[in-house]
Amino acid sequence: MTDLSTQSLDELRLDEAGRPKAPPVPEATEMHRYQGQQLAAIHRHYLMEMAQISAVLTRIEARDTPPEHLKQIVLSLDMSENFRVFGSLCGRECQVLKFHHDIEGADMFPRIEAAGGGKFREIVAKLKAEHAVVHELIIRLSRAAEALAADPTEVNFIQAAATFRKLEEVVRSHFGYEETELAEAIGYYLGSI
Ligand SMILES: [Fe+2]
Numbered sequence: 001m002t003d004l005s006t007q008s009l010d011e012l013r014l015d016e017a018g019r020p021k022a023p024p025v026p027e028a029t030e031m032h033r034y035q036g037q038q039l040a041a042i043h044r045h046y047l048m049e050m051a052q053i054s055a056v057l058t059r060i061e062a063r064d065t066p067p068e069h070l071k072q073i074v075l076s077l078d079m080s081e082n083f084r085v086f087g088s089l090c091g092r093e094c095q096v097l098k099f100h101h102d103i104e105g106a107d108m109f110p111r112i113e114a115a116g117g118g119k120f121r122e123i124v125a126k127l128k129a130e131h132a133v134v135h136e137l138i139i140r141l142s143r144a145a146e147a148l149a150a151d152p153t154e155v156n157f158i159q160a161a162a163t164f165r166k167l168e169e170v171v172r173s174h175f176g177y178e179e180t181e182l183a184e185a186i187g188y189y190l191g192s193i
């Protein structure tokens with residue numbers, strides 16, 4: 001297995017072309033598919049948080065004056081203070097994303113893997129491989145965020161910003177795949193997650 005920790009940020013990627021489709025669940029009804037959308041709703045919440053952090057990041061990069069609605073969250077005239085705020089937002093987001101994936105790995109994946117006579121094994125294996133990439137990025141971003149909070153320099157900011165952008169891109173793609181392919185199985189076999 002590839003040692004992800006030695007890969008560059010650029011090399012760390014999801015093999016999107018190698019994604020299997022989930023086998024259909026012929027017994028699933030519209031109601032099941034609707035119930036299965038709860039994963040997408042959870043994902044939307046995290047993506048919204050990441051979009052907010054991304055908006056803060058863009059403002060800091062532009063050395064912009066704070067827009068009214070973001071004034072409380074970020075941007076002072078002191079750039080090192082802004083860097084620190086970005087670092088702590090990233091640190092917090094790393095924790096919640098790790099929490100989300102830990103639950104999936106410990107509870108949702110094993111239940112889906114066991115469902116339907118094991119027909120979801122291949123897709124769960126792929127999702128787990130994607131989690132490994134997301135996890136590596138979460139570790140890197142937590143470290144970068146810690147370094148930035150302790151030492152709010154331009155160099156540390158650039159490092160944290162690049163890692164955040166990469167994590168956001170990877171998470172968005174992973175969420176989309178996971179919630180689409182698992183919706184029927186979640187609704188039909190799990191009922192709730
Ligand atoms: Fe996931």
Ligand SMILES: [Fe+2]
Pocket residue numbers: 043100104175178
């Ligand atoms: Fe997820």
